[in-house]
Amino acid sequence: MIEQTAPIAESTYRELLSGLQAILADEELVIEPERLRVFECDALTAYRRMPKVAALPRTEGQVQRILKLCDRLQVPVVTRGAGTGLSGGALPHSAGLLLVMSRFDRILEIDPVRMLARVQPGVRNAAVSEAAASHRLFYAPDPSSQIACSIGGNIAENAGGIHCLKYGLTHNNVASIRALTVEGEVLTLGTEALENAGPEYRSMLIGSEGMLAAVTEITLRLLPLPVETRTLLAGFDSVADASAAVKGIIAAGMVPAALEMLDATTVAAVSEYCNCGYPPTAAAVLLADVDGAPAVATADAEQLTGIFRDCGATSVSVATDASERARLWLGRKSAFPALGRITPDYYCIDGSIPRGEIGAVLADIEKLSKDAGILVANVFHAGDGNLHPIILFDAGKAGEIDRVEALAGRILERCIAAGGSITGEHGVGVEKIDQMATQFTDAEIAQFLAVKAALDPNGILNPGKGVPSLRRCQEYRALKKHSEGAA
Amino acid sequence: MIELSAVEQQLVAQVQEAHQGGQRLTVGGGGTRAFLGAAPQATRMDTRANSGIIALRESERTLTVRAATSLIEIESVLEQAGLQIACGLPALQPESTVGGAVSAGMAGPGRVSGGDIKDQLLGAVLVNGRGEPLRFGGDVMKNVAGYDLARLPVGAFGDLGLLLQLTLKLQPRTRAETSLHTGMGWEQGQELIRSLQLENYPLLASAYEDGNWILRLGCERAQLPQPLQGAGEQPAQYWRDLRDQRTAFHNGPGNLWRIVLPQGAPLLAHGEEPLVAEWHGALQWLRSDRPASEIFAAAAAAGGHARLFRSELAGLCSRPDAGTQTLHRKIKTALDPHGVFVAGPGNLFAEGGEA
Helix, strand or coil: CCCCCCCCCHHHHHHHHHHHHHHCCHHHEECCHHHHHHHCCCCCCCCCCCCCEEECCCCHHHHHHHHHHHHHHCCCEEEECCCCCCCCCCCCCCCCEEEECCCCCCEEEEECCCCEEEECCCCEHHHHHHHHHHHCEECCCCCCCCCCCEHHHHHHHCCCCCCHHHHCCHHHHEEEEEEECCCCCEEEEECCCCCCCCCCHHHHHCCCCCCCCEEEEEEEECEECCCEEEEEEEEECCHHHHHHHHHHHHHCCCCCCEEEEEEHHHHHHHHHHCCCCCCCCCCEEEEEEEEECHHHHHHHHHHHHHHHHHCCCCEEEEECCHHHHHHHHHHHHCHHHHHHHHCCEEEECCEECCHHHHHHHHHHHHHHHHHHCCEEEEEEEHHHCEECEEEEECCCCCCHHHHHHHHHHHHHHHHHHCCCECCCCCCCCCCCCCCHHHHCCHHHHHHHHHHHHHHCCCCCECCCCCCCCHHHHHHHHHHHHHHHHHC | CCCCCHHHHHHHHHHHHHHHHCCCEEEECCCCCHHHCCCCCCEEEECCCCCCEEEEECCCCEEEEECCCEHHHHHHHHHHCCEECCCCCCCCCCCCEHHHHHHHCCCCCCHHHHCCHHHHEEEEEEECCCCCEEEEECCCCCCCCCCCCCCCCCCCCCCCCEEEEEEEECEECCCCCEEEECCCCHHHHHHHHHHHHHCCCCEEEEEEECCEEEEEECCCHHHCCHHHCCCEECCCHHHHHHHCCCCCCCCCCCCEEEEECCCCCCCCCCCCCCEEEEHHHCEEEEECCCCHHHHHHHHHHCCCEEEEEECCCCCCECCCCHHHHHHHHHHHHHHCCCCCECCCCCCCCCCCCCC
8 A cells, every 4th residue: 555645835845846947947847737647657557646746857967956956845756767667666756746757868879899878767778779789789688668668767676578587687787877866966886897896886776766866877788689599489288397397497507588488378368369379278388589699599499499398398389580489479478468358457466486486386376366266367587487477357346456465465475485575677666565574674674774864864765665664564564463363 | 584503693793792892893704805905903703614505506596605605615516516606706715705706896707708796696694784684685586675785795895794695696507618719919809709799609708818819618619610710729727717816927026907997998008018808808907017096097098997906005996986985985884883894905995095
């Protein structure tokens, strides 16, 4: 649930507005409710809240002055990129300012020799690879929303994607970050050189959900484009066999570029939705990319086929040319709209577990789903052990949303019990803030809060997100204990 | 809860006492990086007993170890499992520990194929200045819960806390390997490296010495392009000696600089100054008697940073900018409010760091 906050005092609001008018042009400042409506949520649409004002600055100097103004007036600031986040990290604050970075949309430099791209935070993820392609380079992290999501948002959530099994997450592909503190101080963290000197403050900022600083420029590392890619699709009669294949691939020392799993519900839905050539009645399919020099891709495709067969795959197909490969990926990429056709609403969650635990955890998710009487589909980054259970439900039914939230909570707790994490790549946001109390001790939470207070003493940056207060942790644990006792 | 061994509990108690009693501690492991700077004014906390592998999960390709485990022990265990730490952690002496290598944050020749040291780290148990053992990150590949404080100690030289346990990502060893000296000079070799990268050849490492590029590739020689078919063989041991800085070049007399640069950086040696490069030229080891300020300026102009590595004047390094220094003071206070931990030799924020 969203914590209630006090409304902004009228005098503060007036001072804020006059301050903002001195910093921003009229068209860079939004105060009318009808124009603020578009910002009321990110892609976690179950949570909606109107900001008091929205600022759409164009320069770092403007951002600096806005932050100082808000810090002085103690007005909350929520930074927003493209609004594609799935954990409510960019949910506005009702008494605060929404700092919309969409106008920071320039690719400042592609440096093919250093293999770097210097970009503004509002640049779309896919635009970086498009700009680098003529140099035979690309930016590897590729979240499913990559056509729309922004690099700034990717930094905020440490975004992953389909190919991070081989190429890493956002934090593995960032050279340096330029950011502003609430006091307006410029931070340059990390380096274009191949190794940072000093503590990893760059990593600390990545995934911090706009709670420590506001990012104004990012230098990304580019990689050589794969010369050849093979896409493999394997059908299985059981989730257990498919899970065993994932374990076998990792244990065999293979590093596919991508390794995705879709369960029976998802396979059936996408087979109805598009012509992707999946075995429509399979209990699970695995979809993999192997890439590199042609000889390597060929050898890896053969080895992968062997592992699939050894683990009981009922069908294996290998696609080489671009259109065949695109057809196999179409099924995976259509999973969300396809599931959307069989359910009024869905809710995608994001747990991370050791790869060897996939079979056991999926079996338990199925049990939890049956107990709750709510269907759960699974389509996820199996090679990384990053689950995306998708709860299918009808928000129109009385009490359904509460039951869905409870089921999601139980699934995340199961991920923690398996030695995992409540979030692999979507971030905590508002969505998983309660489960932080299960994953972390009070001393660990207190340490996060101390780090936050060191950079943002007035607590104006994205309050109520990411890290819960100690009181909230204790309340959540007491509530959980009580409900477990009752069950 | 974090399960701590008796040794770890003692170390935690030592930090708690120091926090309450206003003492200052400096974390010591194998002590093999002491040459990086002056000895700190603090009681040396001997962590060497905190050693041992907690879990090698071969099928997950992860390793959890106690921080003072020797790198030699880790390497021999991983070798048997056909695994490795991708960037290579320099084992300067048999006593060198994994905690020391992570705290120093300086990667081996595998940096260009396997990432830097933070890229190997999945999780850590860190004791803060209050003597609280804290677990950040985890054993899983992806984890964005809470701020990333697991990787923060990389390069911090023990300034931000005591590392008790580390979980590292492992990489399979390649099925085949070929090392060869190309006979190519700086520019020609860089062009070759560039084309090998773009053609996706499995280039594991590279080194430049005596005017010649040496390459390490994760494939059979027969799979290499024509210009490399006739190249001379290089013994594989070369890469271990380079990683562990056991060459005559590294241990010779005079000032040795370690200069880290972006890929494609120019050669920084003047005239006859001896130089060995790694990382396709992005790591340059330079023997030079030029004034430190000149080396720092040259490194900065090329987009990098420098450290006087082996010298009587060791401790000199490119200083972080003002913003980073302020940030460091704030985060240091958040983790260690009474200033219990005093960073070990090599600390970037040490007084009088840059000449």
